Amino acid sequence: MQSNKLVCFILLVVVAATVTYASPLSHTSRSSSNDTIAAELEKMKNFTTLLTLANIANLTSTLEDPSLAVTLFAPTNAGISSTLKAVNISESAVVKNSTLVKMILEYHIVPQPLKTSNFSALNSFKTLEGSNVTVTKNSTGVFVNGFEIIKKNIKADKSIIQVIDGLLIPPGIVV
């Protein structure tokens, strides 16, 4: 009798522990799923400005394409607004010019999937826009044109998302 109760108690503890651990585990597997770039950005919540800009540039269907195999340096909402503030450009001025938005976004895309393990101390990659981005790696972290990659190697089908905390402005752009 006593030992049956003990077995029941142990089972309850095991079940409770499993339930407790189930939520972080299922969260992890959800965030490492293999979806399109657009779907991954929507799940992460912090990329509504980027998704709006992609719409303006007619790049949404590209980011929804499961066969796309690129690296997207994805700026967060906060990163985009802080860079625009730093260079004294209003977001409303940018969104009025869809050609400009397209150039800026294509400067965030390298046409091959790159993990942080692909980067050495100093690298240059040609973007879809035509100009190169500079990626540096040191003991602090990995940086794209000086902006740190704050979330690394997010798989999105055949592509990789590297989250950065600033907007990359192509050289020679006049706003």
Ligand SMILES: *[C@@H]1O[C@H](CO)[C@@H](O)[C@H](O)[C@H]1NC(C)=O
């Ligand atoms: C959005 O980004 C900020 C700063 O990087 C972070 O503190 C916050 O947790 C993020 N929110 C979501 C929903 O990812």
Ligand SMILES: *[C@@H]1O[C@H](CO)[C@@H](O)[C@H](O)[C@H]1NC(C)=O
């Ligand atoms: C930012 O631009 C506005 C409008 O062009 C101008 O009035 C303002 O002085 C500028 N601020 C800085 C810090 O350059």
Ligand SMILES: *[C@@H]1O[C@H](CO)[C@@H](O)[C@H](O)[C@H]1NC(C)=O
């Ligand atoms: C996006 O598509 C619209 C409608 O077809 C067009 O007017 C606009 O010029 C396009 N923008 C770019 C940046 O290609």
Ligand SMILES: *[C@@H]1O[C@H](CO)[C@@H](O)[C@H](O)[C@H]1NC(C)=O
């Ligand atoms: C839009 O931006 C592009 C790239 O900077 C520039 O060449 C073009 O003149 C701009 N168009 C307008 C209407 O300002």
Ligand SMILES: *[C@@H]1O[C@H](CO)[C@@H](O)[C@H](O)[C@H]1NC(C)=O
């Ligand atoms: C990136 O690293 C992976 C694994 O080491 C390798 O297979 C791939 O060819 C590398 N990509 C580039 C562009 O160097």
Ligand SMILES: *[C@@H]1O[C@H](CO)[C@@H](O)[C@H](O)[C@H]1NC(C)=O
């Ligand atoms: C741009 O990057 C490519 C490698 O992706 C390199 O071959 C080329 O020399 C770079 N161009 C400049 C101007 O740095």
Ligand SMILES: *[C@@H]1O[C@H](CO)[C@@H](O)[C@H](O)[C@H]1NC(C)=O
């Ligand atoms: C690594 O590079 C970043 C960006 O250039 C820089 O801010 C940081 O100080 C560097 N860290 C070290 C340890 O050199």
Ligand SMILES: *[C@@H]1O[C@H](CO)[C@@H](O)[C@H](O)[C@H]1NC(C)=O
């Ligand atoms: C993710 O999906 C892509 C294409 O949809 C496929 O090539 C790749 O093998 C998948 N990766 C994983 C880990 O499932």
